Amino acid sequence: MNSDDFFTSIENQYNRQLPFVAYRKPNSLEIKGMLQKTDVLYTTQDFSASGFVFSPFDNNEHTVLIPLENSNTMTTNYHSIPDHNTKFVEVISEYIHSEARQNHINLIKKGIHAIENKQFDKVVLSRQEIVELSDTNPFTVLKNLLNTYKSALVYCWYHPKVGLWLGATPETLLKISGNQFSMMALAGTQDYKGTLKVDWQNKEKEEQQFVTDFIIKNLKPAAKNFKVSDVETVKAGNLVHLRTMISAQLKEDTALKQIIDAMHPTPAVCGVPKQVSKQFILNHENYKRDFYTGFLGELNLKTTVAPRLGRRNIENRAYLLTKEVTQLYVNLRCMQIKNNRALLYVGGGVTKDSNPEKEWQETVSKSLVIKNVLP
Numbered sequence: 001m002n003s004d005d006f007f008t009s010i011e012n013q014y015n016r017q018l019p020f021v022a023y024r025k026p027n028s029l030e031i032k033g034m035l036q037k038t039d040v041l042y043t044t045q046d047f048s049a050s051g052f053v054f055s056p057f058d059n060n061e062h063t064v065l066i067p068l069e070n071s072n073t074m075t076t077n078y079h080s081i082p083d084h085n086t087k088f089v090e091v092i093s094e095y096i097h098s099e100a101r102q103n104h105i106n107l108i109k110k111g112i113h114a115i116e117n118k119q120f121d122k123v124v125l126s127r128q129e130i131v132e133l134s135d136t137n138p139f140t141v142l143k144n145l146l147n148t149y150k151s152a153l154v155y156c157w158y159h160p161k162v163g164l165w166l167g168a169t170p171e172t173l174l175k176i177s178g179n180q181f182s183m184m185a186l187a188g189t190q191d192y193k194g195t196l197k198v199d200w201q202n203k204e205k206e207e208q209q210f211v212t213d214f215i216i217k218n219l220k221p222a223a224k225n226f227k228v229s230d231v232e233t234v235k236a237g238n239l240v241h242l243r244t245m246i247s248a249q250l251k252e253d254t255a256l257k258q259i260i261d262a263m264h265p266t267p268a269v270c271g272v273p274k275q276v277s278k279q280f281i282l283n284h285e286n287y288k289r290d291f292y293t294g295f296l297g298e299l300n301l302k303t304t305v306a307p308r309l310g311r312r313n314i315e316n317r318a319y320l321l322t323k324e325v326t327q328l329y330v331n332l333r334c335m336q337i338k339n340n341r342a343l344l345y346v347g348g349g350v351t352k353d354s355n356p357e358k359e360w361q362e363t364v365s366k367s368l369v370i371k372n373v374l375p
């Protein structure tokens with residue numbers, strides 16, 4: 001399908017108020033679309049179905065599913081516009097001194113205070129920002145995201161009974177292909193200043209290490225043969241983060257639900273320990289995260305993969321295997337479009353060494369990822 005027809009199909013679907021998702025995986029040309037045939041709100045509890053899931057931060061709430069069996073699928077290759085204008089929006093100083101800044105700084109101070117009182121070691125605290133839109137066509141925003149963020153998972157997700165969400169996330173939650181498991185520990189943030197040679201402070205190293213330690217500890221009962229990469233600096237739009245890649249083999253009879261329950265939400269978006277930090281977030285952030293810091297992606301999709309064979313066998317197509325693959329991403333750098341407005345979501349990890357003013361600045365930098373693509 002050519003990309004004009006692809007966009008026409010999803011626009012028609014949206015105009016008919018039927019659910020869909022259009023997404024492009026990191027560093028890929030291909031955009032995939034899943035267009036649900038009716039407006040039924042499907043959910044999944046055991047993660048055994050095939051389709052595309054959209055799950056909220058609060059794992060006590062429902063995960064929405066676009067089931068493969070009730071959808072039409074399509075793909076296209078999208079050639080991004082080269083040198084897309086990556087203007088970075090100026091932050092007006094008046095805004096910096098606004099009530100929003102004071103509220104966020106107060107929230108961070110409460111978080112630091114709770115850490116000093118030994119309630120938990122880390123908590124990720126966030127805020128919502130509302131931007132008036134001059135053009136509310138989600139496909140203008142989607143194309144801007146596609147043109148600007150090639151190494152992110154870019155998506156536009158819609159359900160008439162839930163809402164319209166878009167984003168460009170740098171973070172994989174997990175990938176499971178057969179019994180092969182991989183996951184990413186991403187945390188620590190600085191503005192990108194033209195180089196990946198970055199000095200990281202202990203605060204950022206520690207907040208990222210919390211994520212790696214959590215993943216390994218909670219995956220241990222279900223997996224073996226762990227491989228853990230060195231910590232590296234990666235670029236995500238106008239920012240850089242610290243990242244560790246973790247891979248392992250799942251033990252037999254490990255259910256996907258067991259893994260998702262153990263992993264989500266990770267300390268990259270929640271905290272350590274999980275339950276108390278989550279409760280702190282639910283009690284003290286003065287808005288509802290909904291799907292921000294939840295996860296989204298392909299669930300149990302049959303995928304043809306080449307097995308890892310020696311060179312001699314590469315030509316032998318008879319060896320191609322079909323595996324069920326699940327590939328989920330953390331819903332960061334995202335927005336919801338509602339009544340001519342974009343609701344942006346930004347947060348950051350708070351530890352004992354956090355500086356409230358710097359945490360505020362970090363959320364301002366993160367908000368530019370989305371503001372940069374708004375019409």
Ligand SMILES: C=C(O[C@H]1C=CC=C(C(=O)O)[C@@H]1O)C(=O)O
Pocket residue numbers: 124126171186187188189241267268269332333345346347348349366
């Ligand atoms: C919670 C967010 O980012 C997470 C992912 C990378 C770096 C983060 C940080 O430095 O705090 C956060 O853990 C967000 O972008 O809203």
